[in-house]
Amino acid sequence: MRIFREPAKLQRWAKMRRLAGAKIALVPTMGYLHEGHLSLIARAKAAGAEEIVVSVFVNPVQFGPGEDYEKYPRDEKADLAKCRAAGATAVFFPTPQNMYREGHSVYVVEEDLSRGLCGARRPGHFRGVATVVAKLFNLVRPDVAVFGQKDYQQAQIIRRMVRDLNFDIKIIVAPIVRESSGLARSSRNTYLSETERLRAVAISRALASVAAGRSVAAERRRIVRMLEQAALKVDYVEMVDAETLRPVKKLAKGVAVLLAVYDGKTRLIDNRVLH
Ligand code: AMP
Numbered sequence: 001m002r003i004f005r006e007p008a009k010l011q012r013w014a015k016m017r018r019l020a021g022a023k024i025a026l027v028p029t030m031g032y033l034h035e036g037h038l039s040l041i042a043r044a045k046a047a048g049a050e051e052i053v054v055s056v057f058v059n060p061v062q063f064g065p066g067e068d069y070e071k072y073p074r075d076e077k078a079d080l081a082k083c084r085a086a087g088a089t090a091v092f093f094p095t096p097q098n099m100y101r102e103g104h105s106v107y108v109v110e111e112d113l114s115r116g117l118c119g120a121r122r123p124g125h126f127r128g129v130a131t132v133v134a135k136l137f138n139l140v141r142p143d144v145a146v147f148g149q150k151d152y153q154q155a156q157i158i159r160r161m162v163r164d165l166n167f168d169i170k171i172i173v174a175p176i177v178r179e180s181s182g183l184a185r186s187s188r189n190t191y192l193s194e195t196e197r198l199r200a201v202a203i204s205r206a207l208a209s210v211a212a213g214r215s216v217a218a219e220r221r222r223i224v225r226m227l228e229q230a231a232l233k234v235d236y237v238e239m240v241d242a243e244t245l246r247p248v249k250k251l252a253k254g255v256a257v258l259l260a261v262y263d264g265k266t267r268l269i270d271n272r273v274l275h
Helices: 007-019 035-046 076-086 117-121 125-140 149-164 187-191 194-209 216-229
Strands: 002-004 024-029 051-056 090-092 144-148 170-174 233-241 255-263 266-273
Touching: 002 007, 007 024, 007 051, 007 090, 007 125, 024 035, 024 125, 035 051, 035 076, 035 144, 035 170, 051 076, 051 125, 076 090, 090 125, 117 125, 117 149, 117 233, 117 255, 125 149, 144 149, 149 170, 149 255, 149 266, 187 194, 187 266, 194 216, 194 255, 194 266, 216 233, 216 255
Parallel strands: 002 090, 024 051, 024 144, 051 090, 144 170
Antiparallel strands: 233 255, 255 266
């Protein structure tokens, strides 16, 4: 497994592999890898990729002031071991300085899907995400890139960016990997105390209880109540069209239920698409 820290070196190697005919997959992450991330690597392998590049970068541009950029968990050694065991062929560990050189002034802004939901609560977040993913796409020029449904809005924005900016990359969105309690795996779960972890179980329970056919307003109120009864502070609960992310009137197939809550100081997101 190769380890790159310099963008230019990664780019050179990826170009060489591409010219040699290798099918390349990219799995962008912020590290502190867990089963959710590893499932993306497995998905890349299943897609027939010969080179699987995992990027590990806590991207400062996607964090707002007062968010957890500094305290975001990092463990380079463990991440390397996990990547190797999962079958990654290259890992990219850039520094903020070599990703954003002095005077960096170009950003990618998606102007529709990123307006609501997490975009409304975390101004600039998706600008940071789209920018770093576009940079990674240009460095690696992968055939496929794998994202998780855990970050539903993010995955939709990336798909839109690929469509609108003509990236020749197939986007795969892999299902949410959960702990046995139902809690969606997340690097941020490490912030949770035992009590908070127990409360967080209400999130997946609430999502699982949503049923098609009911009224959106009543169902939304019921979900909010379930979360609040578990002592979670609701940031948002929204029922939207799974493609356009616009609010819907009826709960039916093709509706995504997206939510964000605070469990103590930790912000957790989760979602479910009704089938
Ligand atoms: P992160 O390191 O949290 O930025 O996540 C990197 C990628 O892994 C994103 O595409 C996430 O959607 C995906 N991911 C994170 N957690 C999970 C999970 N529990 N199941 C599936 N994919 C996940």
